[in-house]
Amino acid sequence: MTDTPLSLIRNFSIIAHIDHGKSTLADRLIEACGALTAREMKGQVLDSMELEQERGITIKAQTVRLTYPAKDGNVYVLNLMDTPGHVDFAYEVSRSLAACEGSLLVVDASQGVEAQTLANVYQAIDANHEIVPVLNKIDLPAAEPERVRAQIEEVVGIPADDAVEISAKTGLNIEGVLEALVQRLPAPKGDAEAPLQGLLVDSWYDSYLGVIILVRIKEGRLKRGDKIRMMQTGATYHVDQVGVFLPKMKPVDSLGPGEMGYINAAIKTVADCNVGDTITLDNRPAEKALPGFKPSIPVVWCGLFPVDADDFDKLRTSLGKLRLNDASFHFEAETSAALGFGFRCGFLGLLHLEIIQERLSREFNLDLIATAPSVVYKMHMNDGSVEELHNPADMPEISKIDYIEEPWIKASILVRDEYLGSVLTLCTERRGVQIDLTYVGDRAMAVYRLPLNEVVFDFYDRLKSLTRGYASFEYQMDGYEESDLVRISILVNHEPVDALSFIAHRTVAESRGRAICAKLKDLIPRQLFKIAIQASIGSKVIARETLGALSKDVTAKCYGGDISRKRKLLEKQKEGKKRMRQFGKVEIPQSAFLAALKMD
Numbered sequence: 001m002t003d004t005p006l007s008l009i010r011n012f013s014i015i016a017h018i019d020h021g022k023s024t025l026a027d028r029l030i031e032a033c034g035a036l037t038a039r040e041m042k043g044q045v046l047d048s049m050e051l052e053q054e055r056g057i058t059i060k061a062q063t064v065r066l067t068y069p070a071k072d073g074n075v076y077v078l079n080l081m082d083t084p085g086h087v088d089f090a091y092e093v094s095r096s097l098a099a100c101e102g103s104l105l106v107v108d109a110s111q112g113v114e115a116q117t118l119a120n121v122y123q124a125i126d127a128n129h130e131i132v133p134v135l136n137k138i139d140l141p142a143a144e145p146e147r148v149r150a151q152i153e154e155v156v157g158i159p160a161d162d163a164v165e166i167s168a169k170t171g172l173n174i175e176g177v178l179e180a181l182v183q184r185l186p187a188p189k190g191d192a193e194a195p196l197q198g199l200l201v202d203s204w205y206d207s208y209l210g211v212i213i214l215v216r217i218k219e220g221r222l223k224r225g226d227k228i229r230m231m232q233t234g235a236t237y238h239v240d241q242v243g244v245f246l247p248k249m250k251p252v253d254s255l256g257p258g259e260m261g262y263i264n265a266a267i268k269t270v271a272d273c274n275v276g277d278t279i280t281l282d283n284r285p286a287e288k289a290l291p292g293f294k295p296s297i298p299v300v301w302c303g304l305f306p307v308d309a310d311d312f313d314k315l316r317t318s319l320g321k322l323r324l325n326d327a328s329f330h331f332e333a334e335t336s337a338a339l340g341f342g343f344r345c346g347f348l349g350l351l352h353l354e355i356i357q358e359r360l361s362r363e364f365n366l367d368l369i370a371t372a373p374s375v376v377y378k379m380h381m382n383d384g385s386v387e388e389l390h391n392p393a394d395m396p397e398i399s400k401i402d403y404i405e406e407p408w409i410k411a412s413i414l415v416r417d418e419y420l421g422s423v424l425t426l427c428t429e430r431r432g433v434q435i436d437l438t439y440v441g442d443r444a445m446a447v448y449r450l451p452l453n454e455v456v457f458d459f460y461d462r463l464k465s466l467t468r469g470y471a472s473f474e475y476q477m478d479g480y481e482e483s484d485l486v487r488i489s490i491l492v493n494h495e496p497v498d499a500l501s502f503i504a505h506r507t508v509a510e511s512r513g514r515a516i517c518a519k520l521k522d523l524i525p526r527q528l529f530k531i532a533i534q535a536s537i538g539s540k541v542i543a544r545e546t547l548g549a550l551s552k553d554v555t556a557k558c559y560g561g562d563i564s565r566k567r568k569l570l571e572k573q574k575e576g577k578k579r580m581r582q583f584g585k586v587e588i589p590q591s592a593f594l595a596a597l598k599m600d
C-alpha cells in the first residue's frame, strides 16, 4: 500500500465556515470509503478531543487516509486533512493547506457565503490550491443552491457551475464529492529517488508512544529504521515506526512522495519538533529546506497561576505538552507579587485562550487563576529603544516612555440588516473606524479598523448578544499605531493588586476603573475593618469604593455553646481561606479575579 503511484494520490482539506457541515462531510467520506464500520463511527471521528465535541468546533488539524475505487476503475488514495474553521486557528489552517494540493470549499446552501468562508478560501488560493465548491445541506427546505452558487462566483470569485450539491447529513451525493476529488484535484508531484524532504505538519504527545509527528513527504522516501534529521534544529533520531491514519494508526514499511503519515521516533525533546520544519535523512540530507509556515504570533497574552503553589511544576509540564500539541501557543515563566509563580501565556485569540484554560483544567486537573487578557504594546523609550510589553504589570515608569503604540486589526463583520445599527454603535464605542460598508445579498458587510485592545475583553460576546448569534466576525492584524494609553492600577486597602492592573485608552480609563472597583466591592468579602478599593493612574486615584467593616466574629454566636461546633466553624473558615489570596491584610477570593475583569 505504500507504493501507490503519484497519479493515484489526492491530498485535500475541507474549508468552511463554522457549522456549515465540514465535520459531517468528513465522516461521510470516511464511511463511504469503508475506513470504519458504522459502529466505530461514534459521533464525529475527526473531532476527537472531548472538549471539541462538547463545543462542536474543530480545534486541531487531523488527517485520515482513505481508499476510493473510482468510476474510472482505479483505486485512489485520498488523504484528508481536517482544518479548524475559527479565526483564532487561521495558523493551523495555513499549515494544513501547505500539506495538500486542493480544497473542498463547503458552503451551507441555506446560509450562503460567510466572513470565514472568505478568509479560508483566500488562504487556499494563496496556497495554490485547486478548489472544488460543495453546496451542503440541500436537504433543507431553506436551501437555495442557485443563489449560493451565484454568490460564490460573485463574492469569492471562483467558478461555481460545477459545484457539487450534497447533503452530508443524509449522505446524498457523497460519491459526487469523491469523483470530483479524483477528477478535479491535481496529483502530488515528487521523486522517490531524491533526497528526503518531509514537511513537519504537526506533532503531539501520545501517552503510550511519546511524541508523534505528522509528516507530508514532498521528495524521497522515509522508512522504518532511517536516521532522520530536523533541518532547523539539527536534531537526529532513529525512526521506530512509520504509519498512516486509517483513521486508526497503522504502521507501514515506508512513506513515499505525495504521502502523508506519522513518524514515531522516541523523541524526548519537545523543542526539537518545530511545526513547519523539514525532515531529511542524516546520511543523505536534502540541500534545501522546504518553505516553512509563517510563524504564529500570539496576539493576546494573560498570566496563568496555580491556585495551589505546589502545582507549579505540574503546570509547567502540562504547558509543555500542550505546546507540543499546539505550536501557536507560547508561554514563559512569570512572577506576580499577588499570585506568586506562574506563566505568561500567549494565544492567537480569545477562543484559543479559553480552550487552553479549559484543557488545563480538564485534561491536567489544574486549578488556575487567569489574569486579564492583554495585547502586545510597543513602548518607545526616551533612549530610542523599543520594548514589547506583554504584561501591564511590567509597564516601565511613564517618565521613561516617549510614546506607546498599540496593535490594530481590520475586522469584517457580516450581519443581517436589522442588526446593523447596533453593530455599528458597538464598533464606534470601541474606537472603531469604518472602512467600508457593502451588501452581500440581504446582509451587510461592515469593514472596520479597531484597536485589538478593545476587542480582547468581550467583543465577541457583545456582538453575539446584539445580533442573536447572527453575525460572523473575522479579523486580521493591521499594524501598530501611537495611542494615548495609560495603565490603571487597582489598590485594595492601599496595596496594589498587580494581577488586576490593565491598560486602556485615556478616554475610557475612568469609567472602566470605576466599574472594576464597584465589582470588587461585591466580590471581596467584608473583613473586620473598612477597606478602600481604588483605581489609579500613577499616583492619581480615579475611582474609589469603600467596603464596610464586618463587626461580628463568626464564632461569637457559639459562645457558651459546645466546643466541637465552634471548631467545625473554624475548620470551615480555613477551607474557604485556601481559595483566597492574601493582599496585605485583605483576602481576595480567586473567583474575584476573572469576574472583576469581565466588562458588562
Ligand SMILES: Nc1nc2c(ncn2[C@@H]2O[C@H](COP(=O)(O)OP(=O)(O)OP(=O)(O)O)[C@@H](O)[C@H]2O)c(=O)[nH]1
Residues within 6 Å of the ligand: 016, 017, 018, 019, 020, 021, 022, 023, 024, 025, 056, 057, 058, 084, 085, 086, 136, 137, 138, 139, 140, 166, 167, 168, 169, 170
Ligand atoms: N440538514 C442538514 N444538516 C447538516 C448537514 N450537514 C451538517 N449538518 C448539521 O450542521 C451542523 C454543523 O455541522 P458540522 O459538521 O459539525 O459543522 P462544521 O463545519 O464541522 O463545524 P465546525 O467543526 O464547528 O467548524 C450539525 O448540527 C450537523 O448535523 C446537511 O447536509 N443537512
